[in-house]
Amino acid sequence: MNQYFFTEEHELFRQSIRAFLDKEVRPNIEQWEADGQIPREIYKRFGEMGFMGVTFPEQYGGMGLDAFYAVVYTEEMVRMNSSGFSTSIGAHAGLALAHMNAEGTEAQKQKYLIAGLKGELIGCLAITEPGGGSDVASLTTKAVRDGDHFVINGSKTFISNGVLSDYIVAAVRTGGPGAKGVSMVIIDRDTPGVSATALKKLGWHASDTGEIAFDNVRIPVENLLGDENKGFFYIMQHFASERLAMALIGVSQAQLAIDLAIDYMAQREAFGRPISKFQVLRHRIAQLSSEVMANRAFVYTLYRRFEDGDYIIKEAAMAKLVATQLSDKVCYECMRIFGGYGYMESYPMARLLRDSQLGTIGGGTSEVLCEIISKMLIDSKAYKAAVPH
Ligand SMILES: Cc1cc2nc3c(=O)[nH]c(=O)nc-3n(C[C@H](O)[C@H](O)[C@H](O)COP(=O)(O)OP(=O)(O)OC[C@H]3O[C@@H](n4cnc5c(N)ncnc54)[C@H](O)[C@@H]3O)c2cc1C
Incomplete structure (x- = not known):
């Protein structure tokens, strides 16, 4: 299937980012998971390598490449x-930037985008509030105009990079009730x-997830991002690419689970033979791989349409809905192939399984996607x- 979507250049890019990640990221993952955060230096390394801004415009330091990169x-x-x-990395580059x-x-791009793509200034996107995340149009953090400033009061929660980021792209209420x-x-x-507290959570251990409070925070009116009272529509618009990315992450996690399970099946023996010889496990791999392949084809096709300028809001919601649920199922089924080792932290499946669980919650829960x-x-x-993307 890959030849229909990826060129030789894409595959060369794959080799280059894989080599970078294997050298500079993989050896540190255990430590970062234990620390509950990643160091600032790694953002800078992503910036130096150009990986922070694969599809961002070259004039601000991005690579200006197509969506398949x-x-x-x-x-x-x-x-x-x-x-x-x-x-x-994603909450900074894929959301805030x-x-x-x-x-x-x-002026905002000169200040935040250029430094952001270098990995020197780190951002987060704060939409969700303690009172609710799904109903974005009802958010209550208030920004009241006072001369040349807004005065902000309220709080946000579950924000990725919420404690360590240098700035917060926040959704606030500047007008009347509702989306407008x-x-x-x-x-x-x-x-x-501005103050923030780190939250403990089931998975995503290397990510700093924070609750942020705003107590009479004064910001200049120049810090308005986009047009006043259009924020809800910007958020919805970005959801199309965010949900598509989460669908891709879902099928990629599922693929990783299958690859790890196939490797393990070849090494582990039971009843005097490799467990890869047991038909029940072989058929499980065959079934799950078929489902992942079909979903991946759907996701790649949507990336092609996105690249061609289609507004794929419904299809992105559909892709995220099925791919994240599939990821949970595949990670669980593959964890069981590892027997007791599947449950151990020294093996990869435990983390993969718990990390997968966020897919059906973040960026629109499965229930909310079904509503849309x-x-x-x-x-x-x-x-x-x-606005056209
Ligand atoms: C680790 C982590 C990282 C996150 N990172 C960010 C971030 O960087 N920025 C950010 O802004 N947010 C972030 N979030 C928040 C995430 O987007 C929200 O948790 C999510 O949108 C759901 O909102 P909620 O938790 O308030 O659940 P609620 O909206 O309270 O929903 C509770 C339940 O009710 C269901 N429900 C709600 N409305 C409906 C409906 N109309 N019909 C049927 N069922 C419904 C939901 O599906 C869910 O099962 C993060 C969350 C986590 C856990």
Whole structure:
């Protein structure tokens, strides 16, 4: 299938990022998982190598490459088997910088995007609040205009890079109730009134996930990102690429689980023969691989459409829905192939299984995705792009 989507150049890029990750990331993953964060130096290494901005414009320090380079990048990141690590980089580049690139003014890009692509300034995207994450239009963090400033009060939770990032791209209420009263703003970490606490969680251990409080935080009006009261629509628009990326991560995690299980089956013996000879396990691999292959073909096809400029909001939701559920199933089934070793931290399956679980929650839960898809299918609801991507 790969030859339909990837050129020789894509495959050369794969070799180069794989070599980089094997040398500079893989040996450190255990330590970073134990630390609950990744060091700032690794962001800078990604910047130096150009990997922070594979698809970002060259004028700001990106590589300006097509979406299939981003696919290669994501697939290789998943093979490190630490969603905490890949999320730390991804929440900065794929979330905060994606908003900066799409909605930022030239001055904002000069300040945050250039330094961000070098890995020198780290960002996070703060939408979810303690009172609710799925219902974005009801968020309550308030930004009230006071002369040339906004004064912000409220809190955000479950924010990736929430404690360690240098600035926060936050969704705040600048207008009345509902979707039309939400704006995006940039809040520098060192602004008085900003505080954050790290949260403990089931998986994604190498990722810093934080709760952030804003207590009378004053930011200049120039820190508005995009048009006032258009924030909700920007968020929804970015969800298309975010959900597509999460679908890709889902199928890539599932593929990694299968690859690890096949290796293990060849080495482990039971009843005097390799467990790869047991038909029940062989058929499990055959079944799961077929499902992963079919899903991967769907995801790659959507990347082609995305690259061609289609607004694939429904299809991205569908892809994330099925791929993240598939990942959970495959990781669980493959963990069982490892028997007791599957449950051990010294083997890869335990982390893969717990890291996979976030897929059906972040970036829109499976239930919320079903709501969106069913409204589009049954009620003929149409969602239009806020700005062309
Ligand atoms: C490790 C981690 C990292 C995260 N990183 C970020 C980040 O960087 N930035 C950020 O902004 N957020 C982040 N999130 C938050 C994530 O996006 C939210 O957790 C998610 O959107 C769900 O919101 P919630 O947790 O408030 O659940 P709720 O919205 O309270 O939902 C609770 C339950 O109700 C269901 N539900 C809600 N509405 C409906 C409906 N209409 N129909 C049917 N069922 C419904 C949900 O599916 C869920 O099962 C992160 C979360 C985690 C755990």
